[in-house]
Amino acid sequence: MKKRWAILRWACTAGLALAIAAYAFSAFYTAWVTWNPPYRRITLRSGGVGLSWEGAGWFGTCRTEVLSGRAGPFRWWFDIGGAGSTYRAHIPLWCPTLLFATPAVLLWRSYLRARRVTNPCPKCNYPLTGLAPGSPCPECGKRG
């Protein structure tokens, strides 16, 4: 099970790095993927992910574009709206950043805590837990 936790720890770390990179990107650039028809668009801009949805049905042809230059002011909060069959939403990127950061921090902390040797020998770092106080280190022979 140790390996599974290591995979999860690194996955959360990678997700966090990706979210921060996307956050930084969206402050200076705009990138989007559009499916036509019907109209669906996922936009990365202004510190968030924008979703636009119009009409019924599934995805058609896909188009990707990256534009330089800020699309608008930095938006910190959610913005959900739309009318009828049209739908749009802006999800701030600190949301996924926090979503990955929380488990990443917890997993790294527990990993580093488990790795730390309790009551180590001052000379060779061998754990002396369970030995009588003052008894010699079984590894290097130094008296504690």
Ligand SMILES: [Zn+2]
């Ligand atoms: Zn020792």
